[in-house]
Amino acid sequence: MTSIATEDDGPADAEPEVSRQPAADTPATGYVAVSAGTSHSCAITVAGEIECWGNRADRRLDAPEGTYSAISAGHRHSCALSTEGEIACWGSNDFGRLESPSQSDFVAIDVGRFHSCALTVDGTTHCWGGTGVGSLSEQGRPGESYKDIAVGDEVKCALTQVGHLDCWGGWGVHRTPSESFVSVVGEGEFWCALASTGQLSCWSTTSWPGFQRPDDGTFTEVSVSETQGCAIRADAQIVCWGKTRNAGVPAGEFTSLAAGPDHACAIDNVGEIACWGDAYEAAEDPPPDRFTALAAGNSHTCGFKEDGTTRCWGLLPGIMVEDLGALASISAGWDHTCGITNDGQAICRGFDYSASRDVAPGLYTAVSLHEHHACALGTDSRLVCWGRNGSGQTDAPPGRYSAVAAGRRFTCAITIAGRALCWGASGYGRTDPPAGTYASIVAGWWHACALTTQGEAVCWGRNDFGQMDVPDGTYASISTNQRHTCAVTTDGELRCWGFNDLGQLDVPSGSYTDVVTGLNHACALTTEGRAVCWGHGDRGAFRAQ
Structure with a gap:
C-alpha cells in the first residue's frame, strides 16, 4: 500500500x-x-x-x-x-x-x-x-x-x-x-x-x-x-x-x-x-504453560495443559475452545476444534462449518477433522463420520478400527489388525496406502503418512513439494498438512521435510515428544512439556491471547 x-x-x-x-x-x-x-x-x-x-x-x-x-x-x-x-x-x-x-x-x-x-x-x-x-x-x-x-x-x-x-x-x-x-x-x-x-x-x-x-x-x-x-x-x-x-x-x-x-x-x-x-504473521512464542499434547489447525494451535484444561492460540482462540470443558482428546481442523470429553461425548467449536455443526451423537475415544468433515472412533472401535460428503469422505467402511485421520476430502484409518484403509477423493493415489502393519496414521491435503509398528514412516499420495520424502530413521510421532510433513524420532529428534517457503522446515533444536502441523506452521512438544512453534503464523497461529 x-x-x-x-x-x-x-x-x-x-x-x-x-x-x-x-x-x-x-x-x-x-x-x-x-x-x-x-x-x-x-x-x-x-x-x-x-x-x-x-x-x-x-x-x-x-x-x-x-x-x-x-x-x-x-x-x-x-x-x-x-x-x-x-x-x-x-x-x-x-x-x-x-x-x-x-x-x-x-x-x-x-x-x-x-x-x-x-x-x-x-x-x-x-x-x-x-x-x-x-x-x-x-x-x-x-x-x-x-x-x-x-x-x-x-x-x-x-x-x-x-x-x-x-x-x-x-x-x-x-x-x-x-x-x-x-x-x-x-x-x-x-x-x-x-x-x-x-x-x-x-x-x-x-x-x-x-x-x-x-x-x-x-x-x-x-x-x-x-x-x-x-x-x-x-x-x-x-x-x-x-x-x-x-x-x-x-x-x-x-x-x-x-x-x-x-x-x-x-x-x-x-x-x-x-x-x-489482523496479524497474519505472529512471531511471538506460544503460551508458557506446560502441555501434555498438542493439536494444530489451519491458523490456530491447541494444547492440553498439565492441569487438564485446554488452551488455544492463534486465530480467535476463544472461539476455538469456548465452553469445551475438560477433554480427553482434541483435534484442530480448518478453523474449528473438536474434542472428546471425559465422558466420551464429541463436542466442537469454531466457525460454523458442517464438521463442527453436525456432530453425530455417540460415545467416542478419539476424533479427527479437516476442512468440512470429521470422523470419530467409537468406544466400540467403530467409525462415525459427519460433515460434507461430496467425495465419499464420510462413508467409512464397516469394521473395527484403532485410529482415524481426516484429510482434505478423504479419510484414512487403521483397522484393529493394523491395516491402513483410505476412502473419499482418490486423486494422486491418496486413498491407496501401501501394505503393511501400522500403529498410527495422519492425513493432509493430498497425501497421507503412517508409522509402522516398527517405527518406519511411510507416505503416499501427492509429492510435488517433497512432503513424502521421508528421511531415514525410526519415528515415534508424525504429522502432515498441505505441503510439509514433520516427525519425531524415537530418540527425540525433530525432522521436517517438504516445502519451506514460510519457514515450515526451520525446526528448532532440542528434544521432543510430539509434533503437529498446521497449514504453514508447526508446533512441537519438548520433553519438558513446553510448546515450540515455527513457520508462518498465519493469522496469528503463534500468538497467545
Whole structure:
C-alpha cells in the first residue's frame, strides 16, 4: 500500500500488511517512516537503518545495511532509497521485482504487487518488474517531468510538476480527477490524491464505483490498500475507511502511516510505531504453560495443559475452545476444534462449518477433522463420520478400527489388525496406502503418512513439494498438512521435510515428544512439556491471547 503527505518530505509508503505490532525484538529506537506489505512490514529508524518484521519467506525481512530515506514494502519484496539516491531491493525476484536501475540520482520510489517505479532528480520515471501488462513498455508520458509516483497492481500514476495526474498501465481508460495535487497513492484499483489545501480526492481506475473516502475535512497524509484507506487529519488524528473502518485505530497524534489490506501501522509524534488490525504473521512464542499434547489447525494451535484444561492460540482462540470443558482428546481442523470429553461425548467449536455443526451423537475415544468433515472412533472401535460428503469422505467402511485421520476430502484409518484403509477423493493415489502393519496414521491435503509398528514412516499420495520424502530413521510421532510433513524420532529428534517457503522446515533444536502441523506452521512438544512453534503464523497461529 502507499501513503502520501501534503509536503514533499520523502516518497510514499506502500502496500499492504498485517502485523498488530512490530516483532518483539524490534528495537524501539524511534522511527521516521513505515510501510506495510502484504505479509511483512518495514520501517526506517531515526538513524536511517531499516527494520522489517512479519513473514520471512523469500528473505523479505533481510533488509540491506546502510542508511535510507524512504521505504516501500510490497507483496513479496521491498525497495528502499538510500541517502545517496541509490535503490536497494530485496525479497522475491520473480517477475524481475529486484532488477532495479543501478544509477544514483533517484528521489522517490514506490512498490506494487509485481513491479516498482522510481523518480530521478529530473522527474523521469523508471519502472521494472511486472507481469507484462503495461509494466515495462510504458514509463510515463515521453518528455514529462514528474514529482511523485505511485504503483498499483498494474497501473501507475504520477504527478506532473504542476500537479496534474498521469496514469498508465493495465487495461482500459484511466478516469482521474482533474484537480491539481501534491501527492498520490494507490493500490489495486483504488487511488487517492492530496491537494495542497489538505483536501482529499479518491477514485477507482476501473469501472467500479468511486472509492469511498472519509468525511469532509483536511488531511496531512493518506495511505490506501485494495480494501481500506487511512488518513491523518489536520489535528494529527487517524481516520480509516473500508474493510476495517476505525476498528482498533489508536488514539494519539501521528505523523505518518501505512495501510495494508487487513492492518495498518502509524508513527506517533514521539517516533514510536503502533499497528492494528489482523496479524497474519505472529512471531511471538506460544503460551508458557506446560502441555501434555498438542493439536494444530489451519491458523490456530491447541494444547492440553498439565492441569487438564485446554488452551488455544492463534486465530480467535476463544472461539476455538469456548465452553469445551475438560477433554480427553482434541483435534484442530480448518478453523474449528473438536474434542472428546471425559465422558466420551464429541463436542466442537469454531466457525460454523458442517464438521463442527453436525456432530453425530455417540460415545467416542478419539476424533479427527479437516476442512468440512470429521470422523470419530467409537468406544466400540467403530467409525462415525459427519460433515460434507461430496467425495465419499464420510462413508467409512464397516469394521473395527484403532485410529482415524481426516484429510482434505478423504479419510484414512487403521483397522484393529493394523491395516491402513483410505476412502473419499482418490486423486494422486491418496486413498491407496501401501501394505503393511501400522500403529498410527495422519492425513493432509493430498497425501497421507503412517508409522509402522516398527517405527518406519511411510507416505503416499501427492509429492510435488517433497512432503513424502521421508528421511531415514525410526519415528515415534508424525504429522502432515498441505505441503510439509514433520516427525519425531524415537530418540527425540525433530525432522521436517517438504516445502519451506514460510519457514515450515526451520525446526528448532532440542528434544521432543510430539509434533503437529498446521497449514504453514508447526508446533512441537519438548520433553519438558513446553510448546515450540515455527513457520508462518498465519493469522496469528503463534500468538497467545
